[in-house]
Amino acid sequence: MAEEKKKSAWGYVVVWGALTVLTVATWVLGTKLKLGAFSLPVALGLAVMKTVLVAMFFMHLVEQPGARRVVLPVSAVFLCLLLGVTLLEVMTRIRMSRPDGIEEELEPRRPESTRTAPPGSGSKRLMGN
Amino acid sequence: MNLAAGSNQPAITYLNHETTVRSWLLTRDHKRIGVMFLVGVIFALLLGGIFAMALRIELLTPGPTVMAPMTYNRMFTLHGVTMVWLFMIPAIPSAFGNFVLPIMLGAKDVAFPRLNLASFYIYLAGSLLTVFGMLWSGADTGWTFYTPYSTVSPTTVTPILMGVFIIGFSTIITGLNFITTVHTLRAPGMHWTRIPLFVWTIYGTSVIQVVATPVLGMVLLLVAAERVLGMGIFDPSRGGDPVLFQHMFWFYSHPAVYIMVLPAMGVITEVVCAYSRKNIFGYKMVAASTFGIAFVGFFTWGHHMFVSGQSTFGSGVFGVLSMLVAIFTAIKIFNWVATLYGGSIDLKVPLLYVLGFIFLLMFGGMTGVAVATTSLDVHWHDTYFVVAHFHYIMVGAVLMAFLAALHYWWPKMFGRLYPERWSFLAAMTIIFGFIVTFLPQFLLGNMGMPRRYYEYPREMQWLHVLSTAGASLLAFGFGLIAIYLLWSLRYGAEAPVNAWGSRGYEWYSGSPPVPHNFTEAPRFEREVHDYTVAEVPRVY
Numbered sequence: 001m002a003e004e005k006k007k008s009a010w011g012y013v014v015v016w017g018a019l020t021v022l023t024v025a026t027w028v029l030g031t032k033l034k035l036g037a038f039s040l041p042v043a044l045g046l047a048v049m050k051t052v053l054v055a056m057f058f059m060h061l062v063e064q065p066g067a068r069r070v071v072l073p074v075s076a077v078f079l080c081l082l083l084g085v086t087l088l089e090v091m092t093r094i095r096m097s098r099p100d101g102i103e104e105e106l107e108p109r110r111p112e113s114t115r116t117a118p119p120g121s122g123s124k125r126l127m128g129n
Numbered sequence: 130m131n132l133a134a135g136s137n138q139p140a141i142t143y144l145n146h147e148t149t150v151r152s153w154l155l156t157r158d159h160k161r162i163g164v165m166f167l168v169g170v171i172f173a174l175l176l177g178g179i180f181a182m183a184l185r186i187e188l189l190t191p192g193p194t195v196m197a198p199m200t201y202n203r204m205f206t207l208h209g210v211t212m213v214w215l216f217m218i219p220a221i222p223s224a225f226g227n228f229v230l231p232i233m234l235g236a237k238d239v240a241f242p243r244l245n246l247a248s249f250y251i252y253l254a255g256s257l258l259t260v261f262g263m264l265w266s267g268a269d270t271g272w273t274f275y276t277p278y279s280t281v282s283p284t285t286v287t288p289i290l291m292g293v294f295i296i297g298f299s300t301i302i303t304g305l306n307f308i309t310t311v312h313t314l315r316a317p318g319m320h321w322t323r324i325p326l327f328v329w330t331i332y333g334t335s336v337i338q339v340v341a342t343p344v345l346g347m348v349l350l351l352v353a354a355e356r357v358l359g360m361g362i363f364d365p366s367r368g369g370d371p372v373l374f375q376h377m378f379w380f381y382s383h384p385a386v387y388i389m390v391l392p393a394m395g396v397i398t399e400v401v402c403a404y405s406r407k408n409i410f411g412y413k414m415v416a417a418s419t420f421g422i423a424f425v426g427f428f429t430w431g432h433h434m435f436v437s438g439q440s441t442f443g444s445g446v447f448g449v450l451s452m453l454v455a456i457f458t459a460i461k462i463f464n465w466v467a468t469l470y471g472g473s474i475d476l477k478v479p480l481l482y483v484l485g486f487i488f489l490l491m492f493g494g495m496t497g498v499a500v501a502t503t504s505l506d507v508h509w510h511d512t513y514f515v516v517a518h519f520h521y522i523m524v525g526a527v528l529m530a531f532l533a534a535l536h537y538w539w540p541k542m543f544g545r546l547y548p549e550r551w552s553f554l555a556a557m558t559i560i561f562g563f564i565v566t567f568l569p570q571f572l573l574g575n576m577g578m579p580r581r582y583y584e585y586p587r588e589m590q591w592l593h594v595l596s597t598a599g600a601s602l603l604a605f606g607f608g609l610i611a612i613y614l615l616w617s618l619r620y621g622a623e624a625p626v627n628a629w630g631s632r633g634y635e636w637y638s639g640s641p642p643v644p645h646n647f648t649e650a651p652r653f654e655r656e657v658h659d660y661t662v663a664e665v666p667r668v669y
Contacts, residue, residue, distance in 0.1 A: 067312060078340050081427060086376045089431065089443035 015057045022050050137626050138544050139639040139648075146644050157242035160642060162249050163228030164542065169252065170224055173215035174607075176260075180208035182604055185566075185597040191587050198583045202269035203284065205581055209272025210263075214293050215256050217527050218385060221392035222338075223252070223303055225534045226331045228542060230307060233325045233634045235316025235653060237645040240309035244302055252299035259292030271581060273382070276363035276374040280355040287353050294349045297342045300388075304338030307331055318653040325634055325657045326409060329416045330395030333423040337384045337391075341427070345381035348374060372437050379430035387426045389523055390490075391419060393530030394461055397483050400533050401465050402658040403631040404480040405472025409658065411464045421457035429454060435506045444503045451501035458494050462487060477629065478552040482533035485560035486526055493521030496571070511581075514574025517567045525563055532559065532610070539614065540624030544641045547617040555609040562602030569595045627665045632658045637666050 026046045029035060035042055055072050056062040062069075143160045153161060183204050187194045196204065231239055239245050262268065268286045270279040279286055311324070311332050324332075352374070354360050361367025363374045402409055409415055431439055431447030465487060474480070496518040500506045509515055540546055569592040574580075578589055585593065627636045634657055638646045651669040655662070 075340070078427065082344065082377075082380050085428075085431070085443075086373070086380075089376070089440050090370075092440035092442040093438065094440065 012057065015053055019050055019053055022046050022053075136623060138623060138641070139643050141643060142544070142639065142641040143644050144543070144641050155246070157238070157246055158644060159227050159231050159239045159242065159245060160542075160646075162245050163224055163226075165249055166219060166227055166252070167224040169249075169256065170216050170220045173211055173256065174220075177208055177211035177216055178604065178607065180204050180211060182600060184208060185600040187583070188585075188593045189597050191585050191590055193583075199269065201583045202581070203263075203267035206268045206271050207263050210259060210268075210289060210293070212524070213272050213385075214296055215259065217389045217523065218300060219252060219296075219303075220389075220527060220531050221396060221534060222307070222331055222334055222388070223248070223299075225396065225538060226307060226392060227303075229538060229635045230328055230331055231310060231314065232638050232642060232646050233328050234310065234314055235319055235634070235637070235647070235651045236310060236314035237647070239306050240313055241306050245306055248299045248302040248306070251302065252296055255292045255295030255297075255299065257292075258295060259289050262286075262288030262292060273378065274349070274352060275378075276352060276355070276371045277365065277369075279352055280364055287356055290349045290353050294346050294353075297346045297349075300338045301342050304335035304342075307335040308339065316651055316653060322413070323653060323657060324416075326398040326412070326415055326419075327392075327395035330391045330398075330419050333419045334388050334391045337388050337423050337426070341381040341384045344377055345385075348377035348381070351377075372434065372439060375434050375437055375439075376430070379433045380427075383430040383433065384423070384426045386519075386523055387422055389527050391422060393486070393527050394419070396530040396534040396537070397465060397486055398461075399633055400479045400483050400537050401468050403537065403629050403633060404475045404477055404483075405469045406475070406660045407468050407472045407658070408656060408660070409464060410467035411460075414460055415464050418457040418460040421460075422454055425450065425453045425457065429501075432501050432506070435503050436510045441503075448501050448503050448506075452498055455494055455498050458490070462491060475629075477536075478549065478556050479533040479537040481553065481556045481560070482529045482536070485556070485563070486529035486533065488560075489521050489525035489529060489563065493518055493523075493525060497522055509574055511579055512574035513570040513578045513580055516580045517570035517574060520567045520570070525567070528559075528563070532556070535610075535614075537629070538635075539617070540628035541635060541640045541642075543618060544624050545617045545621035546624050546628065547613050547621055551609060551613045555606045555613070558602055558606035558609065562599050562606055565599030566596050566603060567599070569593070569599075626668055630665050632660055632666060637669055639668055 026043060029042055029046075030039065052072070061072055143158055153165070156162065183196070184201070187196050187201055187204070227239070227245065231237070262285045265288065266285045268274075268279075268282065268284045268289050270282055270284070270286055274286070274290065311328060315324070351360075351362050355362050355364065355369075359367075361369045363369040363371050365371060398409055398415060429447055429451040431443050432451040435444045435448075465483075496514075500509055500515060500518055536547070536552060573589055573592050573596075576589060576592075578585055624640055626640050628640065632655070634653060637651050637653075647669040649669050655666075
């Protein structure tokens with residue numbers, strides 16, 4: 001019978017502690033501190049750290065040999081690809097111009113980001129058109 | 130191996146060692162599961178074919194012919210849903226992949242046999258729910274479920290969405306099973322550079338299935354949530370973005386084209402080797418090009434969206450990247466032709482389908498480069514030109530490879546031979562019928578005939594009639610195949626253990642194989658498809 005190394009549970013406790021700290025940090029940074037434009041990247045960064053901890057330790061990815069450890073970075077690459085390219089496309093879209101005389105109030109229910117630009121207004125998009 | 134009296138087939142095979150219905154329904158044998166998948170996808174092909182014939186009959190005349198406009202809308206949706214989700218995606222990986230992949234690797238079964246059976250029942254449940262949605266009232270959104278229409282259509286969209294969502298789980302499970310099997314269950318001697326190219330293509334396909342299918346599931350759930358709960362995700366009147374749907378849908382559904390085509394390319398490689406009596410020219414490049422297609426295929430989804438309001442910058446990038454796929458595909462085509470060159474060619478029916486495949490893939494591929502050019506696509510978008518293009522590349526290629534695999538592995542699966550003359554006639558009918566069906570549609574599209582239209586100008590009628598005539602030939606060819614294959618199951622001559630003298634690794638087991646594939650552990654001491662020795666491989 002193969003001899004199995006008995007593993008200590010303390011490692012999991014430490015990881016659980018780290019996850020708890022990160023969860024509290026997410027709540028504090030999201031509700032108590034006003035980070036403005038940084039709030040989304042900070043929240044996403046914390047979420048990524050928690051995901052990596054769960055995948056590496058609770059899903060035992062850290063114990064796997066090379067080929068199986070590729071799963072996590074590959075998944076991350078494809079997620080970045082989907083989000084990155086989609087966002088790049090949205091940022092480089094044409095803002096449709098409106099005929100003169102059309103008031104903003106005609107589109108009251110639409111969020112500002114999706115409204116058409118008034119004639120002559122400067123585009124805030126990153127590239128082109 | 131114990132042989133049956135007066136026969137060169139094993140006495141006990143996976144077909145006869147247990148014969149009760151229960152033994153089939155609860156089987157964990159990958160071969161039986163493969164056969165059950167085969168029956169399922171053939172039934173889906175029949176259903177989708179009936180819908181297609183109904184469409185073609187309707188389009189015989191410029192005005193109403195046999196159905197109302199709404200029925201027509203439902204019919205093309207059902208045709209697309211059935212053919213794409215129920216037939217083409219699972220056809221080769223789930224049916225033939227399940228049957229031959231473990232044998233090719235020298236394994237007794239797949240890594241997770243119970244999960245494999247679950248995958249079949251999940252496919253069955255998803256298919257039944259989809260068919261239920263079709264019978265209830267059917268959807269009229271097209272197989273792409275484009276928003277915002279799919280979120281407000283009065284037809285029964287939600288059960289079909291959920292059916293496709295469930296089928297996605299079957300795809301993911303099968304993919305995971307194959308990846309694990311390739312990594313963990315290869316027999317001694319089966320190095321990475323000896324893995325048969327069919328297995329490589331199934332492996333590449335499985336990676337796409339595992340990575341991309343969750344995105345499809347997510348977007349289908351979002352559409353269902355918008356329909357049922359009125360959430361504003363894609364509807365612009367609620368602040369949503371319909372182009373976002375297209376991004377997420379095509380992030381899966383464009384790679385899904387390669388889920389369909391890559392296994393087909395694997396079949397073609399096996400068949401080319403077997404009937405030209407040569408190993409593949411450029412093994413490593415063919416394997417690498419599989420992953421090239423799988424990888425680049427993830428960067429090209431936006432070529433479906435050139436006229437959607439997508440940014441011109443995005444369209445330019447997607448257009449250029451889409452053309453890269455042609456390079457990897459060309460590597461494969463050149464290598465198949467180079468393998469045939471100088472080979473001892475035996476023009477059996479599977480090889481005839483290979484020739485049909487190469488022709489259709491080249492035609493579909495080159496028109497694919499044309500529609501990846503943004504300026505041209507603006508003219509051809511949503512016309513019959515695109516319909517013809519994707520039928521050549523997806524349907525033509527998958528059908529040819531499916532039929533090639535069916536005929537190549539039929540003696541392996543069932544131990545019976547089919548009548549060659551009839552099979553030749555059917556193959557010629559199908560290849561010719563396919564070309565006659567879809568070649569006129571390129572011309573129709575170029576003339577400006579939009580897809581999914583119920584009526585058309587009278588001057589386009591002769592091309593539509595030609596297309597319907599081709600579809601009728603296709604139906605005749607499929608009918609012929611069904612008759613002679615069913616006949617051969619009962620009356621066909623008993624197949625030799627290696628019907629084609631092939632050196633493919635799957636022929637190291639009996640035909641039909643024994644329940645656990647081999648009676649002793651196989652040893653793969655020679656390269657796959659090594660024809661430098663005269664004798665056929667030993668059967669383990």
